[in-house]
Amino acid sequence: MTTEQCFVIPEDAVKVPAELEVAEPAAPQEVKTSTLPDNKTLAAFGLFILLAGGASVAVRITYGELAPFYSGAARFVLAGLVFWLLLFIRKIPFPRGQALLGAALFGALSVGLAFSFIAWGLVETPASTYQVLMALVPLLTIFFAFFHRVERLRWQGLLGSLLAVGGIAVVVGGASGEGLSLPHVLAIIAGAACLSEAGVIAKKFPRSHPIATNAIAMTIGAIILGAVSLVTGEPWVIPTQADTWIAFGYLLVFVTIIVFLLYLYVLGRWTASGTSYGFVVTPLITIIIAATLAGEQITLSFIAGGALVLAGVLVGALLPSKPPRPPEIKPASPGAPTVSGEGAD
Numbered sequence: 001m002t003t004e005q006c007f008v009i010p011e012d013a014v015k016v017p018a019e020l021e022v023a024e025p026a027a028p029q030e031v032k033t034s035t036l037p038d039n040k041t042l043a044a045f046g047l048f049i050l051l052a053g054g055a056s057v058a059v060r061i062t063y064g065e066l067a068p069f070y071s072g073a074a075r076f077v078l079a080g081l082v083f084w085l086l087l088f089i090r091k092i093p094f095p096r097g098q099a100l101l102g103a104a105l106f107g108a109l110s111v112g113l114a115f116s117f118i119a120w121g122l123v124e125t126p127a128s129t130y131q132v133l134m135a136l137v138p139l140l141t142i143f144f145a146f147f148h149r150v151e152r153l154r155w156q157g158l159l160g161s162l163l164a165v166g167g168i169a170v171v172v173g174g175a176s177g178e179g180l181s182l183p184h185v186l187a188i189i190a191g192a193a194c195l196s197e198a199g200v201i202a203k204k205f206p207r208s209h210p211i212a213t214n215a216i217a218m219t220i221g222a223i224i225l226g227a228v229s230l231v232t233g234e235p236w237v238i239p240t241q242a243d244t245w246i247a248f249g250y251l252l253v254f255v256t257i258i259v260f261l262l263y264l265y266v267l268g269r270w271t272a273s274g275t276s277y278g279f280v281v282t283p284l285i286t287i288i289i290a291a292t293l294a295g296e297q298i299t300l301s302f303i304a305g306g307a308l309v310l311a312g313v314l315v316g317a318l319l320p321s322k323p324p325r326p327p328e329i330k331p332a333s334p335g336a337p338t339v340s341g342e343g344a345d
Contacts, residue, residue: 037266037269037270037274038269041265041266041269041270044262044265044266045262045266045270045275045278047262048259048262048263048266048278049278049281049282049285050285051254051255051258051259051262052255052259052278052282052285053131053282053284053285053286053288053289054250054254054255054285054286054289055251055255055259056122056127056130056131056286056290057127057286057289057290057293057294058247058248058250058251058255059071059119059122059127059247059251060122060126060127060294061243061244061247061293061294062239062244062247062248062251063122063123064241064243064244065237065239065240065241065244066237066239066244066248067229067234067235067236068119068120068122068123068234069116069119069120069225069226069228069229069232069234070225070226070229070234070235070236071119071248072115072116072119072225073222073225073226073229074248075248075251075252075256076111076115076218076221076222076225076256077218077222077226078252078256079214079218079252079256079257079260080214080215080218080219080222082257083211083212083214083215083218083257084215084219086211086215087211087212087215090211092209092211092212093208093209093212094212095206095208095209095212095213095216097206098205098206099205099206099207099208100208100216101205102201102202102204102205102206102208103205103208103212103213103216103217104216104217104220105198105201105205106198106201106202106213106216106217107216107217107218107219107220107221108220108221108224109194109195109197109198109201110194110195110198110199110217110221111217111218111220111221111222111224111225112220112221112223112224112225113191113194113224114191114192114194114195114198115191115221115225116191116224116225116228117187117188117190117191117194118130118187118188118191119225120184120187121184121185121186121187121188121191122184122188123184124180124181124184125180125181125184125185125188126180126290126294126296127286127289127290127294127296128283128286128287128290128291128296128298128302129171129180129185129302130188130286131282131283131286131287132167132168132171132283132302132305132306132309132310133168133185133188133189133192133309134188134191134192134195134279134282134283135164135279135280135282135283135309135310136164136168136189136192136279136309137192137195137196137199137276137279138276138277138279138280139160139161139164139312140192140193140196140197141196141199141200141272141276142154143161143196144193144196144197144200145200145272148200148204150200150203150204150272156315159312159315160311160312160314160315161312162312163308163309163311163312163315164308164309164312165312166308166312167304167305167306167307167308167309167310167311167312168185168189168305168309169305170301170304170305170308171301171302171305171306171309192279196276199267199272199275199276200272202264202267202272203267203271203272207268210261210264210265210268211261213264214257214260214261214264217260218256218260263275266278280310280314283306283310
């Protein structure tokens with residue numbers, strides 16, 4: 001072996017592993033404030049809006065024979081049984097630990113408390129007005145997300161909330177002569193708040209299978225609604241009219257089962273605030289159904305107030321905010337000390 005061969009260093013010995021190489025600083029990318037989900041999720045989102053649009057009209061139809069809390073408890077009991085059956089047939093794993101706690105909280109908020117408020121509020125509130133009030137869900141979601149330190153509070157959210165409150169005042173004020181009850185309106189807003197909080201809470205816990213989540217949520221919600229029905233002394237009867245059975249069947253199959261599955265499916269693949277935008281479009285479907293099937297009068301004050309509410313939601317929740325500009329990095333002059341510790345041996 002020659003002297004030169006003794007001091008020859010193999011080429012592969014001086015190669016720096018890829019994980020130790022210092023990468024070039026990447027160019028700053030534009031921060032997206034809102035990203036749309038894939039086409040399959042958008043299709044589920046659209047079906048969720050269409051089916052949910054007739055829910056409030058069907059609920060008010062069932063009130064012809066069924067008491068509010070009893071009606072809600074009955075359909076959630078039956079829907080819960082369907083989900084438990086699917087859970088066992090498909091051998092879906094039962095959530096445990098934090099996932100189980102999240103599903104229980106979701107059921108208590110989105111089913112038990114929310115529908116307790118909504119069931120009572122719909123007794124004296126037209127379906128179209130109810131759906132306009134439920135358009136507040138995206139705005140309320142923004143505030144709850146800020147409270148839970150999930151998102152920052154933006155000035156658009158504050159401006160949008162003022163517009164929405166003004167729109168609600170116009171709707172309620174214009175309908176005051178028609179017997180619209182302020183306590184029932186406030187109850188619906190409380191129900192919207194519960195739904196908003198449930199959407200944020202669901203994102204903070206480990207995600208479980210939608211069927212398992214719904215089985216737990218429906219069971220807890222039915223227990224809460226049934227307890228409220230017993231405390232208030234509601235009669236538990238079996239309906240006899242065909243219209244009641246049709247409306248109840250629609251609520252059970254298309255709303256309580258399919259809509260809840262679609263909601264959790266979209267929520268698992270999109271943001272909580274993005275999913276809540278469905279409550280903005282749903283009033284358009286409800287107004288058409290309510291005017292056609294229930295004969296509800298659509299007044300100018302309702303149109304003006306509803307436009308203000310939707311404008312508030314558009315400004316506060318849908319318009320993207322301008323992302324903060326990244327700090328400018330000035331190139332260091334030759335010989336100037338570097339900020340980072342690279343090469344500081």
